[in-house]
Amino acid sequence: MNSQGERWTTDQVLALAPDEASRRAGGRLAGPGPWSGAGADGDGVWGLCEGSGRTPYRAVVDLTGPAYRCSCPSRKFPCKHALGLLLLWSGGGDAVPSGAPPPWADEWLTGRRERAGREATAPPEGGPPARATADAEPTARRAARRAARIGAGATELEQRLEDLLRTGLAAADGAGHPSWDETAARMVDAQAPGLASRVRELGALPTAGDDWPSRLLAECSLLHLLDQGFLAVERLPPPLAATVRTRVGLTTDTAELLTGPEASPVRDRWLVLSQHDTDEGRLTARRIHLRGERTGRMALHLSHSGGGRPLEPTLPPGLLLDADLAFHPGARPLRAVLGExxxxxxxxxMPSGCGIDAALRAYGEALCDDPWLDSWPVVLADVTPIPADGESGWQLADADGESALPLDPRALPRPGLWRLAAISGGHPVTVFGTCGHRGFLPLTTWDPEPVPL
Amino acid sequence: MTSVNPAPPAAPVAATATATATEEAATPPSATAPPAAPWSALVSAALLGTERRTPPVVVRPGRSAAAALLDAAAVSTVRRRAGLRPALAADRPAPAPDDPRPVIPPAARRRLALLLADRGGTGGSSRRGAAPDLTELLPQWLTAAQAHGYRAPEALLPALLDAARARTDLRPAALALAGPRALWLARFHADWKFALRATDARAAPGAEDPGAVRRLWDEGLFAERVALLTAVRRSAPDAGRELLADTWPTEHAEDRLLFLDALREGLSPSDEAFLEGALADRSRTVRATAAELLSMLPESAFAARMADRAHGCVTLVPGTAGPSGPRIGVAPPRTCDEGMRRDGVTAKAPAGRGEHAWWLGQLVEAAPLRRWSERFGGRAPEDIVALPVADGWRTELHDAWCRAAVRQRDPAWARALLGAPGAAPEDTGGASGGSSRDPAKLLTVLPSGERAAWVAGFIAAHGLADAFRMLGVCAVPWAEPLGRSVVDALDIARDAGSYPWSFSGVMGLAERCLDPAAADRLDMLTAVTDEPEGASPGAGGYWAEAFQRLVGTLRLRATMLAELADPPDPGSPAEASAPGVPPVSGTG
Known part of the structure; x- marks a missing residue:
């Protein structure tokens, strides 16, 4: 056993795989056969993997990152060798004995630790603070110029929405209106990506079903509310103003959040509740939900990969991090960056949780602060999944009582739903997910180990 | 702009969510706000447009009606969302029945997840590369897990059901491991209905409920009836036959054939009368099947009739003094008479075969083997097989005996007919027509240890070229000396310089069937060797890769089996909770 005492679970390792193919390829390398000289200490795992070449590949994993290095030419990250090595290690047994790293692994691991040490003590990047002061004046001018452009965009969008309401939703797809895509492009020009994506979603709303006018009006009105908010942002209380700015598409400098003058990181023991990757065009987005043991606060860590950039960090559900989280400002802070x-x-x-009524209340209370929230993360305890039957769809119901939550339709095509039903077997379970106006989207359950859904 | 948007939404929303939390039409407590119009009124105003209908909202000076409608809709939307009420719970499904078996150990659980994740990979079944093919190991893993009496972890049931759906050969073992929880789950998913069907057949009404059996037999679908008949035969063979006899005359010919075939299960002398009757069936294939079943009953009148006919054709010619000892004389039947035809002998020979030889083969095949000893002066089977046969009838006669040995499951005769494994296979009499015998089938009649030893001897003498099917009938893992002889033969093949994929079939079998303990012995073969003179270019590297894969697979199998053998760790809290108890929250 390594000094850390805890090996990761297979699920945790598999969650690191960049895609399904790597997962399979890593699985095939998870036996002792191709490996030699494998070993692990508290923070690293290493091994030589027999491949198709004459020299075996050298794979090292820094468990604290985690970070990976392998001499193979693969562009996948982590590559199948690193995955196979971790799977072998996670399987326990003698295949990966503990010991001191060989020189080739030690060099890299030590180098990483030294760098990490430097970064923790020195101000980030060394140079930027000086440059930042020098650039302060132009930065402020740039910000003002951008705010003006967004304001113009918001005004234009307001006009578009009012036109729509004047002629009526029934005529929405008729001539006379520019398409939502065109309007979205105008918002991109106005440097308001948040407005642009909301406009695109308006265009993507299905125009079928009895309730499409209701859904269209609801989304239009919330977009209108956001426009109005931005146009009056100077008069809003600062937290709500921050929420509005973020939703419109102005980004926050994450380094500022952690180390800036107003940084107020929250240290807690953060339990990872879920980690989910979604394909967003050329990018993959990773959402990691955490909950603080002491503060009870929910947090969402969002990261992106693309253009060869790997998805980091990787935090499989069930891990408990003693760490600093810095929340993005807002009336209802949720998004956070990981600090030290x-x-x-x-x-x-396994986390404690609440019932159905309390989950809906939590969403309702969150909406009081941020009316644009589609959902709020909650842990439900003692709820029974009820599979769809005839006309009634899937539900999660309190183990005792009459209260139930319909499942978010987006959950239905996912295989995880069946894992949830299988683990429950008609008995109550603990489920983490997001509770919102579309229903509940389950993300993790416990059997009692965390199982991603 | 003096409008109070957007900050105020928080106020009515907060009130709705925390105080009233009720209908959307609830009056906000703020005295300045107008009474809110119902959502539906806002939607219909929006649908028609403010040009056509004045919206049910208060329009402040300087604001357009459309903006006012949007304001009201925003407040209403947030209020409705914040005041969402729980739905009424639908009928909860009855909980799945308890499965008292222990769940597989944690390491085996991780392994199963990997085996199932590898399923269906397009490149997964390639015979190249040094990594094991996990798909091929799943059946073995399932069988081993079942032998331990484990159940599958619930989280893997969907993947297990999907695997069983895709591969029918996995179904029995996968469903057994999955247990009642999987059947409970399968009721909710159209793709998994097969699981319910598969177990319905197994759960067919038993002999203890003759009424239900009768009803299903009379009204069931064909597949259900075949399954029922097979099940009843297993527990009460006579009851099964009587069931069939009752409806026999009214069944369709194709159905009769398959029903008759179901009588193989639990076949006994008490079935003779019914089978004799079936010899008169209108359908030729039904007659042939009845004859075949009767020939498996050596005490039957049918067997006696066949023995009489066969003995009339095959006789022992006493030896004269000198080199010519006793030999077998063969006089094939001259005609295929009515009686022969009634007993299932097919009169018309297939193209290329003489009809006399064809008739002879059928008679000998159906005659009880035991009675040849009496016929040939008490000689043992090996002595009879060793007798010379006159006039080039040896191949024809021995092939028929081989078929009889397989049909009658007679190890003594099978052993005699197989002969010594080292003997040249060509040495079977040199008949021009060539032998149709199949050593792999004969081997199945032998006990497994003897089978492995025979195949080992065969490979040592003849190499791997013809060994594939014989290896396929040997018990897994291969007993020594079989494993060693396969490895030696592969080593020899490498030295001969051919490419390993000429032996990919045997390699694949070896990966699945060699005793994992052989891995250490094989290690030295994984090095890239100098290519022998005249070898195919690059063959050495490919062989090293193939052996790496073999060793890797064997090690993986050893690990797999060890993981399953691990008793659940009593110290682990995950395993300490009693099976069937749902996880409870509150530890956090």
Whole structure:
């Protein structure tokens, strides 16, 4: 056993795979056969993997990152060798004995630790602070110019929405209106990506079904509310103003959040509740939900990969991090960036949770602060999944009582739904997910190990 | 702009969510706000447009009606969302029945997840590369897990059901491991209905409920009836036959054939009368099947009739003094008479075969083997097989005995007919027509240890070229000396300089069937060797890769089996909870 005492689970390792093919390829390398000289210490795992070449590939994993290095030419990250090595290690047994790293692994691992140490003590990047002051004046001018452009965009969008309401939704697809895509492009020109994506979603709303006018009006009105908010942003209380700016598409400098003058990171033992990757065109977005043990706060860590950039960090559900999280400003802070980790992650407990009524209340209360929230993360305890039957769809119901939540339709095509039903077997379970106006979207359950859904 | 948007939405929303949390039409407490119009009124105003209908909202000076409608809709939307009420719970499904079996150990659970994740990979079944093919290991893993009496972890049931759906050969083992929870789950998913059908057949009404059996037999679909008949035969063979006899005259010919075939299960002398009757069936294939079943009953009148006919054709010619000892004389039947035809002998020979030889083969095949000893002066089977046969009838006669040995499951005769494994296969009499015998079928009649030893001897003498099917009938893992002889033969093949994929079939079998303990012995073969003179270019590297894959697979199998053998760790809290108890929250 390594000094850390905790090996990751197979699920945790598989969650690192960049795609299905790597997952399979890694699985095939998870036996002791191709490996030699494998070993692990508290923070690293290494091994030589017999491949098609004459020299075996050298794979090293830094568990604290995690970060990977392998001498193979693969562009996948982590490559199948690193995955296979981790799977072998996670399987326990003697295949990966503990020991000191060989020189080739040690060099890299030590180099990484030294760099990490430097970064923790020195101000980030060394140079930027000086440049930042020098650039302060133009930055402010740039910001003002951008705000003006967004304001113009918001005004134009308001006009578009009012036109729509004047002629009526029934005529929405008729001539006279520019298409939503054109309007979205105008918002991109106005440097308001948040407005643009909301406009695109208006265009993507299905015009079928009895309730499409209702849904269209609801989304239009919330977009209108956002426009109005931005146009009056100076008069809003600062937290709500921050929410509006973020939703319109102005980004926050994450380095500022952690180390800037107003940084107020929250240190807690954060339990990873879920990690989910979604394909967003050329990018893959990773959403990691966490909950603080002491503060009870929910947090969402969002990262992107694309253009060869790997998805980092990787935090499989069930890990408990003693770490700093810095929340993005807002009336209802949720999104956060990960700061310093004070200890290596350990295996956390199964989370406590609430019932259906409390989950809806949590969403309602969150809406009071941020009316644009589609959902709010909650852990439900003692709920029974009820599979769809005839006309009634899938539900999660309190183990006792009459309350139930319909499942979000987006959950239905996912295989995880069946894992949830299988684990429940008609008995109550604990489920983490997001509770919103479209229903509940399950993300993780416990059997009692965390199982991603 | 003096409008109070957007900050105020928080106020009525908060009130709705925390205080009233009720209908959307609830009056906001703020005295300045107008009474809110119902959502439906806002939607119909929006549908028609403010040009055509004045919206049910208060329009402040300087604001357009459309903007006012949007304001009201925004407040209403947030209020409705914040005041969402729980739905009424639908009928909860009855909980799945408890499965008292222990769940597989944690390491085996991780392994199963990997085996199932690898399923269906397009490149997964390639015979190249040094990594094991996990898909091929799944059947073995399932069989081993079943032998331990484990159940599958619930989270893997969907993947297990999907695997069983895709591969029918996996179904029995996969469903057994999956247990009652999987059947409970399968009720909710159209793709998994097969699981319910598969177990319905197994759960067919038993002999203890003759009424239900009768009803299903009379009214069931064909497949259900075949399954029922097979099940009843297994527990009460006579009851099964009587069931069939009752409806026999009214069944269709194709159905009769398959029903009759179901009588193989639990075949006994008490079935003779019914089978004799079936010899008169209108359908030729039904007659032939009845004859075949009767020939498996050596004490039957049918067997006696066939023995009489065969013995009339095959006789022992006493030896004269000198080199010519006793030999077998063969006089094939001259005609295929009415009696022969009634007993299932097919009169018309296939193209290329003489009809006399064809008739002879059928008679000998159906005659009880035991009675040849009496016929030939108490000689043992090997002595009879060793007797010379006159006039080039040896191949014809021995092939028929081979078929009889397989049909009658007679190890003594099978052993005699197989002969010594090292003997040249061509040495079977040199008949011009060539032998149609199949050593792999004969081998199935032998006990498994003897089978492995025979195949080992065969490979040592003849190499791997003809060994594939014989290896396929040997028990897994291959007993020594079989494993060693396969490895030696592969080593020899490498030294001969051919490419490994000429032996890919045997390699694949070896990966699945060699005893994992052989891995260490094989290690030295994984090095890239100098290519022998005249070898195919690059063959050495490919062989090294193939052996790496073999060793890797064997090691993986050893690990797999060890993981399953691990008793669940009593110290682990995950395993300590009693099976069937749902996980409870509150540890956090």
């Amino acid at each position: 980790q004070h200890a290596p992650p350990v295996q956390g407990p």
